[in-house]
Every structure is written in structure tokens, then in C-alpha cells.
Amino acid sequence: MAIATMFVSLPFVVREVEPVLREIGTDQEQAASTLGANGWQTFWKITLPSIRWGVTYGVVLATARALGEFGAVSIVSSNVAGETETVPLFVARQYDLLGDHVAGAYAASIVLAILALMTLFSMNMIRRRDKVAETPTTIAVVPTFDKPTKEADG
């Protein structure tokens, strides 16, 4: 179940991160290495912060996909009730049982819908922050240029 979900959702992370990595190139990483940073330090301090919005966005997309995935999980995980079952599978199974179970199906659907809305919401927020981060002129402008005494305080 987990493997099937990863298989269909992880490509979203890759698809988001890859173009960002391509765009930033290796210059900054090389600069870090000339300044003495080893591979891990370069990754944590330079590479990861540069791609952080790509990664976050990819994770959100992957989450959305994982929440709603039906086909791949249903076929690969053999769909054992309560064990290898995701929420969409649960909804389908309950609905098929009819009677009181329909209420359960609706309840689970509502939970799913709320999760989906939250994902959508956080995705929009990240998008907005991402845009701001790309043009930091709109924020983070500390007008120190006319107050040279406030410079370089550590």
C-alpha cells in the first residue's frame, strides 16, 4: 500500500525539484567547497535552502495525490479491510455494503474533502511565499544604506 502510494506520488517531488536544481547550477556548491564546506555542509546550507520551496511544493502535491489514490493501491495492495486500505478504498467498500455503512462512507468522504481543501490551501500559501522569496525586494528591505552605523552586527 505504502509502496504503491509512493510510486504514484513521489514523481511529483522530483518534477518540482529537478528544474530548480537545474536552474541554480553547481556554481554555489562549488563556491561553498572552495570556502571549506564538505559535502554535507554544502547540502544542508546551500543546496537544500535553495530548493526548499520546490521540495515543499512537491511534498504537498505528493500528499494530495497520496490522499486520493485509488487504482494503484487497490490493485497492488490486494485491498485487505482495515489493513492495506486507504481512505478512498474504505469509502468505496463502506458504500458498497449499503445500510448503516453508507453513513461511514460519507463521514470518511468528508474527512477526505477537508484534508484535500487543507492541502489546496497550504499549496496556495506556499506558492505565494515562493513568489515573495523570488523577489525579496518586496520584503526584507532593511533601509540601512543611509544609516551606516547599523551595519554588520554579527
Added chain:
Amino acid sequence: MSIVAENVTKHFGEFTALDDVSITVPDGSLTALLGPSGSGKSTLLRVIAGLEHADAGQVIVNDQDVTNQSVQERDIGFVFQHYAAFKHMTVRDNIAFGLRIRKTPRDQIRDKVKELMHLVQLQGMAHRYPSQLSGGQRQRMALARALAVEPKVLLLDEPFGALDARVRKELRAWLRRLHDEMHVTTIFVTHDQEEAMDVAEQIVVMNDGKIEQAGDPVDLYEQPKTEFVMSFIGEVNKLGDTFVRPHDLDVMLEPNGSTKEAMVERVVHLGFEVRVELALPDGEKLWAQLTRVEAESLELDNGSIVYVRPSRRKTFRDGRPHTEDIQALSQP
């Protein structure tokens, strides 16, 4: 710290980027690696830095063989053509990066960053991000970042290549002054011969993965050893196998025993300098560099016939340079 590269060879697949190259950079000097693109100059710099590993040969810094050391161990300062600024960090964090990696105490970092920001004239920009700086400011920040760790040697890869002409000239003069103050052994790569002559004490001219000639700027200009150096450093007219500098071409209105007839095709006024483009009767083109006063006294016009004669010319027969000075002839 002197830098020596010995018999360095580097291939990229089939392409030979460096072919048995040896250079010596004396302690405290400012040396330019000059050559057209693809000549191997950047590769040589990156081999010295440890960003590339040579297929053969040694790199020796301060009498110590560093060939097998990693880039982190070599204690170099490297400045990239496109700045390689850490975009997600402020100017201050960029400059402090190397010191933080070295776990320098905070108060020392603060003092050092302050001192460097003053040195590179970025006072008051500590909290800006690279995207809020101009190209010249970014490159100065990159230089401060490289200098923060007090490197043994400073390596600059076409540092002014991405800047506009005016900023480039300013930074050139500034780098020169900085070097006079700091005396860090510096190598910088450029394809601009004027920049190399302006800034460097020693120039190493490279072509096709080999070193053509190394020497001080005057030496290279006056005593080029190869045709390549002759034509790459300074302007040149090529007549058959003879090379004549445009300022070594006398232009006269009357013929004289040794002159050749030529027709003026175009006169270009460049302020103090005037370029006179000429065509010989056999169709060969050449140009003469005159001062404005000289040009005015000749009253040159498009289509007028003049008589030219080189006052000094060079040939490179059998691969050996030969200079011929033609003494001032009797005035007609």
C-alpha cells in the same frame, strides 16, 4: 605563497584542455592567464584550485605539493564569473560563510565581516540579499567572501566578464589597489588583453591548451615570441608573413623609395586616436593608427591616395621572431 603548476595535462573526453602546461607564479604577484575561449585558461585555474583534477602533473603551493588535496584543504579564495552568490543569504551571511564553516567565534566573525564590508565598499548593505545588489556589488561581495577565510592564494575566473564596460574598468583599478594593499598571490583569468595589461604584473598567454608566452606586459607587447602572441596582444596588420602594428605604419602624402601606394577607405575618429583604413592596389587591407594632430595635418579623406611604409615590422620565419626597425628615412 608562490604557485607552481608542473606539466599539467587535462582531457575532457577527446578534447585536450591542457597539454603539458607549466607555470610559476611568484609570491605576492598578480598574474593574468590570458587567452581566447577554449584556450584552457579557466581549466588551469580550476586545476590549481582543486575544482578539477589534472590527468597528469603537479600543483605546488608554497613549496608544498597539493596535487592530491581536495579543494577544501587547499585554503584558496575563488571568485566565479557569475558571482556564485548564495542567493538565500544576506550579504553578511555570504561573507561570513567560510568563517562559520571553520567554527570561528561569533565576535571574531562580526569584526572580520565588518572589516571586509568596509574593504569592498559595501557598508550598510549587510542585510540585503544578492538580488538587491548590482553586478559590481555582487562581485565585490563574492571577493569579500573569498577573502574572509584569509586564503593563501586568490583565484579569479573572469571576475569582471559579466559586468558592463564602465564598472569593469572601475573594478579593475580597485582590484589593483586591493592587491597592492593585501599582497595575496593572485591569479586571474581573462580573455581581455587590455584588462590583463592594465592589472597584471605578469601575463601568461595561453592558446589551444598550451602556453604561448609568459612575461610582463611590456615584454609581451614588444617581444612577442609567436605569431599568436603578436596578434592577440595589441592590434596588428598582417601583410603576407610580415606583422606591422598600426602605430608603426607611417602614412605620407608623397612617395618615397620604400613606400607603397594605398587608398584611404575610411577615416574613423576615436577622440585622440584616428584609425585610417587603407587598401593596397593588390586589394590587401590594413589600417594605420594616427594621432588626431597627425591625421589633421595629412588632411585625409575617403578615396585619397597616400603612401605607407612600416617603421618597424616583425616576421616569425621558422618559428623564431625577427624584428626589423626601419630607420627614419630622409624626408622627401
